[in-house]
Amino acid sequence: MKQNQNFSETIFALSSGRLPSGVAVVRISGPKTRFVIETICGGLPIPRQAELRTFRDRLANPVDRGLVLFFPNPNSFTGEDCGEFHLHGGRAVVDSMISLLYTFDDCRLSEAGEFTRRAFANAKFDLTVAEGLADLIAAETDGQRRLALQIASGSQVELYSSWRTDMIRARALIEAELDFADEADVPGSVSDQVWFAMQDLAEKIELHVADGKRGAIVRDGFRVVIMGAPNAGKSSLLNALAGTDVAIVSDEPGTTRDLIEIKLDLGGLPVLITDTAGLRHTEGKVEKIGIERALERAQSADLILSLTDISNPIPAPLVDVGANDVLRVATKTDISNGKNALSSFDLGISAVSKDGIDDLLGLLKLRAEHAAGNLSDPLPTRRRHMELLGETSREINRAVSDIGAPLEVRAEYLRRASHALGRITGDVDVEDILDVVFSEFCIGK
Incomplete structure (x- = not known):
């Protein structure tokens, strides 16, 4: 999107988010800011001090009563004259104020990021700060x-x-x-x-x-991919972690054909968990595509959860995830009846009884924190x-x-x-x- 770079214009916008709300803040910046505030409020407030004023239109009709602030250049966010009108957060009130601001010459609604762009252009900060x-x-x-x-x-x-x-x-x-x-x-x-x-x-x-790998984990998420043979409990685990049914669970092999992803907040870090197609030799064209996507996603994962149904262990073929970290997880421990030991696994879980789910979340949190490292470093x-x-x-x-x-x-x-x-x-x-x-x-x- 091409930004308008005509800084001789005065820009304004609602800066406080979705309406209705208790309070709405309309922000203004540019050479006409002083005139606009004087006209609407009957005079300028003391710089950087909020004052209670009645906001009036060009015919002196009241629009609302609230706080106004004025920040003279260059000591403002944008480096220009800036102002804020703190209104009641009703849609009609805000619409009236926005319509009033349009009546002033060379005043227009800002584009996305335009306040910050003006601050950058006026050397208030550099691009990394923006x-x-x-x-x-x-x-x-x-x-x-x-x-x-x-x-x-x-x-x-x-x-x-x-x-x-x-x-x-x-x-x-x-x-x-x-x-x-x-x-x-x-x-x-x-x-x-x-x-x-x-x-x-x-x-x-x-x-x-x-x-930068650590920065990407904090910004974009620690990527976890669930893999295993069909019916190993991958979709059931994803639903248990999500707390809702986001994936179809069925006894029929090959139910999951595409990637299904959820995002968790573990210890203040975003963790992206992806359910994938069951790994097996198949002639089905669509299922083959799903398996290829699963293997492709695994290559870029930070952690692989390799699931095995401990009540009916079936080795998953085609697994080649290189040097990726792998956590071996035994599933369906609620129906294993102790027939198979957990010694060859890092963890045993049951998506039905929820046994081991909290332990798994704890391990994921530790892995994500270790990968992110010390966040005090730039x-x-x-x-x-x-x-x-x-x-x-x-x-x-x-x-x-x-x-x-x-x-x-x-x-x-x-x-x-x-x-x-x-x-x-x-x-x-x-x-x-x-x-x-x-x-x-x-x-x-």
Whole structure:
């Protein structure tokens, strides 16, 4: 979606969510903010202090009575003059206020993310902070909230800015040697000062990229795939974990043909659990597709729950999940009558009696927490971060390893590395991604 970038216009929107509600907040930002507030409220309130006012239309008819706030530029969220009208949250009240705001020249409803985009354009924060705000709004678990809040507070940009400063300093030393080699106060060789430092920086960035797996788990979820032979109890387990019948359960083999997924919140982390088709040799075209999808999903899973019906153990063929972590689970323990020991399994459960279900949830929580690790560290959370960090480390490694190249060429590698890192924070050349980033926001933010 192409954002309107005419900042001479004043924008407004309902910022408080779905109506009706107890209170509704209508936000406004732009050059006409002062005039709009003065006209509707009979004067400006003291900056950054809420005042009780009667809101009136252009004919002095009352619209509502509530609080108004004014935030003069540049000390506001967007860096422009901003205001807030706190109304009663009825649809008719809010509609009347929105209609009134439309009567002012050069005032219009904002697009999704336009308030935040103006804040970015006015250097109130960098692009990673904007993305952190988007993640904070979208957070569904406490872990997602904590990670998003950390990014929105600027910890990520501080780290990346320090790395970029190191690269700029290295380039300055190289260029000083090139331009002022005869001067006494310029080092005769930059190799000891620059290349070892840059190699160390590349290693730090690569470790940071590896930590992106943890960030993806917190942001997108710890992925668990249930696998096993037909009638091993996969769909019954999914229903037991979901607390409702989300999958069809039948004695007929091959009932599940497609992937069925639920999301759980375990210890503040999102855990995505996928039920899959039973693994067996079959001639059925549709069932074959279901089995192929099951194996494909297993390849990208963080944990495999390999289920076996302990009352009638049937080995599941075709299982090749590489190095994925596997938890072996015995099912239908309520009807096994002790015929088969559980010693060869990590856990025994019954979806009918619910025996072992809490233990399984506890294990899933521990696995997810272990995979997510310490959330106090700044983590890359988005694909574009990972790609640009990878490009940064590759360019640094080229500069370090290409010892036969002229210094000018090696300095160019470092310039490209700092350019890639700057694109993450929005310091350089990011117009091609701004629309994508800010379209993730809701209207009013």
